[in-house]
Every structure is written in C-alpha cells, then in structure tokens.
Amino acid sequence: LARIEPRSIQRLDESVVNRIAAGEIIHRPANALKELIENSLDAGAKMIKITLKEGGIKMLQIQDNGSGVRPNDLPLLCERFATSKLRDFSDLSKMTTFGFRGEALASISYVTASMNVISKTRDEPCAYKAYYTSGVLVPPKPGQSSAPQRCAGTDGTVITAEDLFYNVPQRRRALKSSSEEYNRALDVAAKYAVHFGSRGVGFVCRKASSNAADLSTPSSPTTTTIDTIRLLHGTSVARELVKLKPFEDKRLGFQVEGYISGANWSSKRTTMLCFINHRLVDCPVLKKSLEAMYASLLPKGGHPWIYISLDIEPERVDVNVHPTKKEVHFLDEDEIVERICQVAQESLAGANSSRTFQFAQ
C-alpha cells in the first residue's frame, strides 16, 4: 500500500461553501419555484404569476401583488441567513410563515447567472429594481452603480432568475429535459393553486414562449377547493371526491381536512397533495398508509386521488430536518397517520349511500 502523506487542512473559500450549500437547497427549477411561491404567500399575495423559459432553467420569473420589500431592505434581500421572519432560535418552534432562515433567495442568487428583483410597497411612490449575484447587490452593467434604482412598477414583487446552475455543471447535467422540468414546476404551482384557491389566491403559470397559460385560477374569496380541483384536474375526479369529515384531536394537537376519491374512481398512480401547516410536503408514511387502505377498496392496480390539509401545533413539527423543508417530521407521527386513515375510512363509508361499499377486513 502506498503511504499517504497527510495533506494540510484548509478553509474552503466562502463562495465555494455558499455554492455547495445553495445546491443542497435548490435542486431544480421546481424547488426554486416552491421557495418563491412560499415567499409570495408569506407576503400576503393574492395573485401569483409564473413565467418559465426552458422549464425554468433558462429563466424563472414570479410576480406577486404582496407586501413588497422596503427599499432599505433590498441590500440584505439575498444575503444568506438574512430574514424578516425569524428573530431568535426559540422562534423556530412557533413558525407560522413558510420561510424561516433566509436561505432561499441567497441560494438562488448563488446558482444563477443573473437575478433581479423589482419591488414596490404600498407606501412608496415608485418601485425599485435591484440586481444580485452570490448574495450581494451588483450593478446591472459594469461601471454602473449597484444601488437599487427607481423604476415603474405595481405594488408587489417581481423576481427574475436566469440560467440556473450555470456555475454548477453537475447539477445542470442532472436536470431532465426542459419539458420535464416545466411539468414539475407546473405541478408545484397546481398544488399550491388547489390549497390556496379557497383562501383567495389565484395562480397563473405559462411558458415564456406562449401567451396561453397552462394553469390559470382566479383570485376570488368565493372560490371553493372543489372549484379549483375541477378546473385543474377535471370534472371526472372532482365529482367523485368525498370531503373528509372535519376532525380535530386535541391530545395529538392536530386537525385535518381534505378531499379524497371514492370507490368509483381510480387511476394508475396515486395523486397526493399534502399540506402541513399550509406548506406543501412529501409525507411518504401517510401516503403509504392511505394507499394500503385503498388497496381493499379499489380494483387491482387502481390508485386514489388525495388532498390532505393537516394543521399541527407548530411546536410539534420539526421542519428543520431537511434543507429543502420538503420532508417534515412531527411528534406522534404514527398515531396521527393512523387517525387520519380512520377519518378517511369513516368519511368514505359515510359518503353517498347510493354507492355503498364495504371494506375488506
């Protein structure tokens, strides 16, 4: 065996550290979009318009009519760990907004060739436009000032990010085709549109190359969840959905609501929209358990359509396990999942008695 001489330990350059960290948070356009949507929702937006070029790889733009960013805050906007939402560590256990540690915009600015923000608050007479690279303000063109410049604009924020992963070739190579990336981003937008449609938030998503939107939902206080599902997923599934019996468990500290397909509907793959405290998450344990319940109900190979909105007391949720916050853990997870499956089963059994069905024991 060759003898290995010890090599000296050196600190990585800060820009390398930041780029590595950013790559952990932003894997693909759809992740970046999720973060941006959550920011817009945190800012109280009622309309969120998304435009993507080459599936978001070439350009990802999101426009909202939320609170906007004050001009004085623009210099810190893309700095890592700079946030308006978290002040001290104890806040982490009671977070009610989506973001909590100021990493999303910073990450996007580290892995895109250019990023700019136009934002206007209600109190300002005009909007301000700022350009960012690697967390800091940069001039729009060499030799110009990097200070945010006044410009025309409506209340709210427009964020444009171009050339995702231009400086992280491995990540760039790992991306799928533009159309696949577009579909993933569209899927994220469509899920948020269902959950927030009944909360008065409308969404539009389109390709930059087309004027026709692929997704368009209204911003209206009277829109119901079923309205949005019908619009985005079609009548055939919308009319077969069963509303979950409203359920609250004080001891386990959670409430659940949602819509799930009945015995007359099935598909080759499960569709699952799962929101915990209004955040879109993967909840594989819940998905598996519900699928197991449906196995005895649906024809072989048939899968359900599920939309679950779970509210869990914030101090029982640990959103900090995963940098993308896509996976979430909570106390008494198994027991809560079991209760939700019971609620689902009872709701299905109690649904329209003209199409009664039995659960195999």
Ligand code: ADP
């Ligand atoms: P976080 O959401 O964790 O605070 P981000 O990097 O996502 O971190 O955003 C940093 C800050 O920028 C937010 O705390 C918020 O103050 C501001 N911000 C981001 N997006 C918007 C937006 N669309 N409208 C208003 N403010 C925003």
Ligand code: MG
């Ligand atoms: Mg955020």
